[in-house]
Amino acid sequence: MNRTTTAFSIGIKEQARNYVLVALLVVLPVSFITLAFAVTQDVEMPVRTLVDGETVTVMRGMPEVHGVIMTPITSALIAGLAGLFLMREAKDTDGRLAVAGYRARQVIAARFGVLAAITLIVTGVSVGVMLIDFQPEHLWWFVAAMLVISVTYGLIGMLVGAVLDRLAGMWLMLILPMLDIGLFQDPLFIQSEPDWWMKLFPGYWPVRVMVDTGLTTDVDTALSLVWATGYLLLVAVLTIGVYYRATRAK
Amino acid sequence: MTVLTGADLEIRTGEIVGIVGANGSGKSTLMNILVGVLEQDAGTVERTGTVGWCPQDPLLYDRLTVGETFRLFGAGYGMTAEEIDEAKHRLASKLDFEQYLDYRIDQLSGGNRQKINLSIALMHDPDVLMLDEPYTGFDWETYLTFWDLAEELAADGTAVTMISHLIEEQSRLDRIYEVRDGQVYDVTDQEGETDTTAGERGEETDE
Known part of the structure; x- marks a missing residue:
């Protein structure tokens, strides 16, 4: 095995032994998503979405809307914390790997690979739990937007881990997805387009896609997914830069 | 914050070099620069061969x-x-x-x-071994085993550098550098005195 493969496979083992992460993966989807469906009153609510390029309001069942919002919150929250833990734990010790001969790109590839694997699992579990109660109109578009928002939050977790300590980082990564996805982008709370500054948050573009492809029969937000992917790439470049500075041999 | 204002030293093949100094004098900063985990503001670090680094706090x-x-x-x-x-x-x-x-x-x-x-x-x-208080927490037998190992490695040609606090082990060191007031002094034969003798080859750094 080469260095990247070795660091990746050992990194996966290390994360599998992170019982906090495993517990979050088991407890959060059920408590957030399943309970959201169970306790939400089944009434029709006006929902803001995109139809033929126009922002319109459609009537949808409140549990469905709640489910569409709680699923990415769950996934973003766990992925964000995973990214945070990954960076906090690896930040200092990965520098020793560089002294041992690892190239920065090998360490980065391994760490990002671990985060990608965790994000895939988190997204899979979150969507799987959601599917018990709710089937989106366009499942694969929905899953694509879920992956984008989860990876974006995972990377943001890594960035936060580079500048804040564990406790401060945890608070931030607990609050950020709640505010972003659960408040600023929630189509139940914001009946018109969100303010310009709310659109700067990572949830804006992916949630548009999820509301559209989860709750309406036509896909009108393909371009939003492209913007969401662009946002993800921007965060990825920033994170790689920060990680590179931390792990390269001087 | 400036920790080191002028550090010039060399580590030669097959010798055991000690770096001493008061708490907070910059010994670990110096070693981190020599190893390559910290970037110096100025000057050069030249490393030849493979490096082994034992940091003060176990980075595992x-x-x-x-x-x-x-x-x-x-x-x-x-x-x-x-x-x-x-x-x-x-x-x-x-x-x-x-x-x-x-x-x-x-x-x-x-x-x-x-x-x-x-x-x-x-x-x-490794060809160059950098040890930052490597025996912290060792029992006496392991401490002695460590010194046997270090002497064996030096005899085989490894350049061993270690940060040390213990006066009694200075007799085991071939050369001693003291970090004081941001400067590095060769104090091998000058107990209590200072010397700014610079090395001739190997590794050097300035900050």
């Missing part, structure tokens, strides 16, 4: 087993699986941690963790 991954830790760092050193296995058992036998090879790092005592920390620096038989 808590949830990996001792065996996995050897595998991870061994891959970095470019060692084969057989070489890693041989080094692991050789050092485990020498430093007496064979029974802990399947333990996770976070399940080890401070002393055993330090043995792994040191072993990771030694496992590839």
Whole structure:
């Protein structure tokens, strides 16, 4: 095995032994998503979405809307914390790997690979739990937007881990997805387009896609997914830069 | 904050060099620059051959087993699986941690963790060995074993550098540098005096 493969496979083992992460993966989807469906009153609510390029309001069942919002919150929250833990734990010790001969790109590839694997699992579990109660109109578009928002939050977790300590980082990564996805982008709370500054948050573009492809029969937000992917790439470049500075041999 | 204002030193093949100085004088900063985990503001660091680094606080991954830790760092050193296995058992036998090879790092005592920390620096038989208070937490027997190892390595041509606080071990050192007021002084033959003698070859740094 080469260095990247070795660091990746050992990194996966290390994360599998992170019982906090495993517990979050088991407890959060059920408590957030399943309970959201169970306790939400089944009434029709006006929902803001995109139809033929126009922002319109459609009537949808409140549990469905709640489910569409709680699923990415769950996934973003766990992925964000995973990214945070990954960076906090690896930040200092990965520098020793560089002294041992690892190239920065090998360490980065391994760490990002671990985060990608965790994000895939988190997204899979979150969507799987959601599917018990709710089937989106366009499942694969929905899953694509879920992956984008989860990876974006995972990377943001890594960035936060580079500048804040564990406790401060945890608070931030607990609050950020709640505010972003659960408040600023929630189509139940914001009946018109969100303010310009709310659109700067990572949830804006992916949630548009999820509301559209989860709750309406036509896909009108393909371009939003492209913007969401662009946002993800921007965060990825920033994170790689920060990680590179931390792990390269001087 | 400026820690070192002028550090000029060399580490020669086959010698054991001590770096001494008061708490907070910049010894670890100097070593981190020499090793390459910290970037100097100015000056050059020249390293020839392979480097082994034992940091003051064990920089290890808590949830990996001792065996996995050897595998991870061994891959970095470019060692084969057989070489890693041989080094692991050789050092485990020498430093007496064979029974802990399947333990996770976070399940080890401070002393055993330090043995792994040191072993990771030694496992590839480096040309230059940088040790930052490598015996913290060792019992007396392990401390003596450590010195046997260091002397064996130096005899085989390894340049050994260590940060040391213990007066009694200064007789084991070939040369001694003192970090004081941001400067590095060669105090090998000048107890209590200062000397700014610079090295002639090997590794040097300025900050």
